[in-house]
Amino acid sequence: MITLRQLYRYPVKGLSAEPLARVELHAGEGMPLDRLYALTNGSWDFDAGGYQPRPKTDFIALMDHPALAALTTHLDDDARRLTVRTPDGRTLQVDLDDGAACARFADFVARHLGARFEGPPAFVAGEGFRFTDVSVLSHGMMNAVSLINLATVRRIGEEWGVDIDPMRFRANLYIDGAEPWTEAGWLDRELTIGSTRLKAVMRTPRCAATGVNPLTAVRDMAIPATMMERYGHRDLGVYLEVVAGGTLEPGAEVHVS
Known part of the structure; x- marks a missing residue:
């Protein structure tokens, strides 16, 4: 039996996961509050009214900045507040309706990373769009939900002789009970x-973001390169389109048709 083990959202692109006990999905829409916010890398000016999806290289992301993984964030959408915690216990409260507070947060992250940017990074919010990695492909893909098969992660870890944390793959849905790699053959099939x-x-x-250890914030693996060397591709997991909405909860059975 295949079951849904874990549910996550990532409110701020590149920052920490938030586990969910349940979520309501709607047809044609993605995971609620997932990648709704992002930090630009200071090389361009964000205009919500005229925004067109841009590649992840235009944002502050794990692939370039492993130290992001050391920050823990929590979004309280009702209170419109983002809480950020650093490894040394400092806490920053960000009022999402306060432009000055959002600017201070962007500066805080830039100083935490110790990186040089072309201009000041900006903390930005999507208005009718998400900052997903595949948003540049189409509106539908922008709202896709990502899935990881835990058996596949275990299998490659066994083959490589390492313990691979599934959270490196930053998926929305984590399933178990399927055969390793079977999800790669699910294209155009429906999951209930x-x-x-x-x-x-x-x-x-x-x-390269998968090379960052989510617990240590250190780049300690080269997962895409190793996959290309061993398997001839770097694909792991699948994107899903929501066809019919409903409630998701860990423990739910997964049926593939």
Whole structure:
């Protein structure tokens, strides 16, 4: 039996995961509050009204800045507040409706990273769009939900002789009980999870962000390069389109048709 083990959202692109006990999905829409916010890398000016999806290299992201993984964030959407914690216990409260507070947060992250940027990074919010890695492909892909098969992660760890934390892959849905790599053959097939129906639309190509250890904030693996060497590709996991909305909860059975 295949089951849904874990649910996550990532409110700020590149920053920490938030586990969910349940979530309501709607047809054609993505995970609620997932990648709704982002930090630009200071090389361009954000205009919400005229924004067109841009590549992840235009944002502050894990692939370039492993130290992001050392920050823990929590979004309280009702209070419109983002809480940020550093490894040394400092806490920053960001009022999302206060432009000055958002600017201070962007400066805080830049100083934490100790990196040089072309201009001041900006903390930005999506208005009718998400800052997902595949948003540049289409509006539908911008709202895709990502899935990881835990059996595949275990298998590659066994083959490589290492323990691979599944959170390196920053997926929304983590399933278990399927055979390793079987998800790669689900393209154009439908998954029923609880009362929700989703369609597999694309395999997920992996980037250098997966090399960052989410516990230590250190780049300690070269997952895409190792996958290319061993398997001839760097795809792990799949993107799903929400076909029919419903409730998702860990423990729900997953049926593939």
